[in-house]
Amino acid sequence: MGKLVEIRWHGRGGQGAKTASLLLAEVAFNTGKYIQGFPEYGPERMGAPITAYNRISDDPITIHSNIYEPDYVVVVDETLIKSVPVTAGLKENGAVIINTSKSPEEIKKELNYNGKVYTIDARKISEETLGAYFPNTPMLAAVVKITEVVSVEVFLNDIEASFKHKFANKPQVVPKNMEAVKRALEEVKGNE
Amino acid sequence: MAKRVSLSGNEAVAFGMKQINPDVVAAFPITPSTEVPQYFSQFVANGQVDTEFVPVESEHSAMSACLGAAAAGGRVMTATASAGLALMWEMLYVGASMRTPLVLAVTNRALSGPINIHNDHSDTMGARDSGWIQLYSESAQEAYDNLIQAVRIGEHKDVQLPVMVCYDGFITSHAVENLEMLEDADVKNFVGENRIAPYALLGKEPMSMGPLDLPNHYFEHKRLQAEAMKNAKNVILEVAAEYEKLSGRKYSFFEEYKMEDAEAAIVVINSTAGTAKYVVDNLRAQGKKVGLIKIRVFRPFPAEEIAKALKNVKAVAIMDKLDGFSASGGPLFNEVRSAMYGVADGKIVTSYIYGLGGRDVTSVNIEKVYSDLFSAIETGKYEVYNYLGVRE
Numbered sequence: 141m142g143k144l145v146e147i148r149w150h151g152r153g154g155q156g157a158k159t160a161s162l163l164l165a166e167v168a169f170n171t172g173k174y175i176q177g178f179p180e181y182g183p184e185r186m187g188a189p190i191t192a193y194n195r196i197s198d199d200p201i202t203i204h205s206n207i208y209e210p211d212y213v214v215v216v217d218e219t220l221i222k223s224v225p226v227t228a229g230l231k232e233n234g235a236v237i238i239n240t241s242k243s244p245e246e247i248k249k250e251l252n253y254n255g256k257v258y259t260i261d262a263r264k265i266s267e268e269t270l271g272a273y274f275p276n277t278p279m280l281a282a283v284v285k286i287t288e289v290v291s292v293e294v295f296l297n298d299i300e301a302s303f304k305h306k307f308a309n310k311p312q313v314v315p316k317n318m319e320a321v322k323r324a325l326e327e328v329k330g331n332e
Numbered sequence: 333m334a335k336r337v338s339l340s341g342n343e344a345v346a347f348g349m350k351q352i353n354p355d356v357v358a359a360f361p362i363t364p365s366t367e368v369p370q371y372f373s374q375f376v377a378n379g380q381v382d383t384e385f386v387p388v389e390s391e392h393s394a395m396s397a398c399l400g401a402a403a404a405g406g407r408v409m410t411a412t413a414s415a416g417l418a419l420m421w422e423m424l425y426v427g428a429s430m431r432t433p434l435v436l437a438v439t440n441r442a443l444s445g446p447i448n449i450h451n452d453h454s455d456t457m458g459a460r461d462s463g464w465i466q467l468y469s470e471s472a473q474e475a476y477d478n479l480i481q482a483v484r485i486g487e488h489k490d491v492q493l494p495v496m497v498c499y500d501g502f503i504t505s506h507a508v509e510n511l512e513m514l515e516d517a518d519v520k521n522f523v524g525e526n527r528i529a530p531y532a533l534l535g536k537e538p539m540s541m542g543p544l545d546l547p548n549h550y551f552e553h554k555r556l557q558a559e560a561m562k563n564a565k566n567v568i569l570e571v572a573a574e575y576e577k578l579s580g581r582k583y584s585f586f587e588e589y590k591m592e593d594a595e596a597a598i599v600v601i602n603s604t605a606g607t608a609k610y611v612v613d614n615l616r617a618q619g620k621k622v623g624l625i626k627i628r629v630f631r632p633f634p635a636e637e638i639a640k641a642l643k644n645v646k647a648v649a650i651m652d653k654l655d656g657f658s659a660s661g662g663p664l665f666n667e668v669r670s671a672m673y674g675v676a677d678g679k680i681v682t683s684y685i686y687g688l689g690g691r692d693v694t695s696v697n698i699e700k701v702y703s704d705l706f707s708a709i710e711t712g713k714y715e716v717y718n719y720l721g722v723r724e
Contacts, residue, residue, distance in 0.1 A: 175338060181506065202607070205693055
């Protein structure tokens with residue numbers, strides 16, 4: 141069996157963690173991979189903690205359980221680290237990618253995790269490029285960069301095409317979203 | 333040419349319905365099935381199908397409207413889950429006994445109470461004796477493939493029975509995964525443009541359907557209904573063979589996974605079979621002789637075939653994702669064990685109730701079942717009735 145990458149997303153209802161996990165699945169699917177993208181459904185409401193998952197592999201995936209020992213954890217809302225054990229089961233040779241304005245060294249002190257920590261200020265990027273807080277797009281770009289589930293070059297072409305499709309009625313927002321993607325690719329930083 | 337797509341189970345089913353293009357869909361929404369009528373009603377609104385979509389006020393009405401349309405000779409489909417299926421109960425029996433073929437997509441969800449929106453099989457397993465054919469699906473791909481085959485199976489002249497296509501709520505219905513869809517024209521050719529109804533309320537020789545049936549005839553009608561269910565066995569295999577030519581995917585009554593020399597086997601239904609295959613692969617890599625039987629067709633029940641498939645194992649664990657509250661194991665356990673009697677005797681046969689109300693079923697859970705089976709083979713000591721993954 142080829143390399144299986146397992147990713148767990150933590151966000152709050154309404155922030156689009158589920159959508160981001162589905163977008164990541166789509167990006168990987170478009171490069172010929174086998175994918176799974178699924179949320180863990182609970183009493184859904186705005187602001188409540190939610191979890192979503194991705195499996196990405198070169199081979200068919202038959203396992204149908206939640207992910208308990210992920211290779212990567214993505215935290216879309218840093219306030220969750222106080223109430224949710226976001227790094228539970230995360231592999232030591234994996235990484236956590238967190239949306240925060242803090243540095244990787246600073247935020248690491250708040251996480252119970254010895255592996256790599258990457259930070260991305262998705263709020264700042266989103267507000268400066270899109271004019272509003274949509275953490276999805278920068279988080280997705282940061283996850284692609286760190287996990288390397290697809291190459292950055294392929295991702296850039298693919299995501300531009302999907303923005304053009306999604307925003308067919310307002311093409312002026314496509315460059316702004318692409319700017320958010322490119323800034324996220326540059327600004328995500330780790331404590332390596 | 334098949335199309336490689338990434339879809340959720342509900343999307344796959346809704347797109348399959350679009351390709352089938354039925355005459356009538358009457359539906360009432362319920363989690364986690366809601367997306368199916370939701371997507372399908374968009375296809376209707378966009379003019380992408382010719383279907384008459386009947387929004388109704390309850391599932392009892394949904395099934396009643398479907399039966400009326402099917403009795404008139406139409407090709408009919410609907411979707412539901414859990415309490416929705418429970419509310420259809422009375423009409424399920426009417427549909428099967430009126431011999432009205434129609435296809436019902438069920439996203440398996442626990443029945444109340446306490447109320448729970450997540451997956452187990454208490455809904456469709458409760459309907460196992462309603463006279464419907466039941467096909468179960470491990471993945472979105474299988475839900476899609478079963479849906480298309482269900483049309484042909486139910487409408488076959490020797491069968492004329494309604495068919496349930498079951499797939500796991502959320503686990504399959506809401507997870508996006510890879511699958512292959514057939515071309516629209518291939519589906520259209522496979523199912524045929526129109527249903528050929530040998531008898532109906534409408535047509536050149538209109539017939540009454542579902543009238544009062546007193547002791548003088550009722551039993552004979554039930555006997556014919558039972559015969560139709562027996563006939564379905566051959567038809568299911570014929571349709572599967574034809575579908576394999578079209579799709580390259582092989583279907584039968586059940587799938588045997590690494591059973592050739594298996595000493596310890598699990599019999600299981602739906603998505604957990606995928607997780608169990610992953611465990612079988614890992615244990616096989618360690619040299620352990622393990623296998624898996626995944627039930628696709630629960631009604632009609634392939635008793636002889638299952639018993640034959642289990643002839644050479646030493647121990648088998650039969651897993652039910654519901655508690656039948658019989659105090660002696662779930663329905664799959666009881667039917668498989670009964671099928672083995674006199675054909676595959678002298679085996680260790682154990683029951684596992686698991687995953688109720690969406691309790692996640694992990695590879696660790698499945699490893700425990702195989703480990704229990706090997707321990708039973710080695711020591712001869714074991715519990716027949718087990719609960720897996722519950723706090724006690």
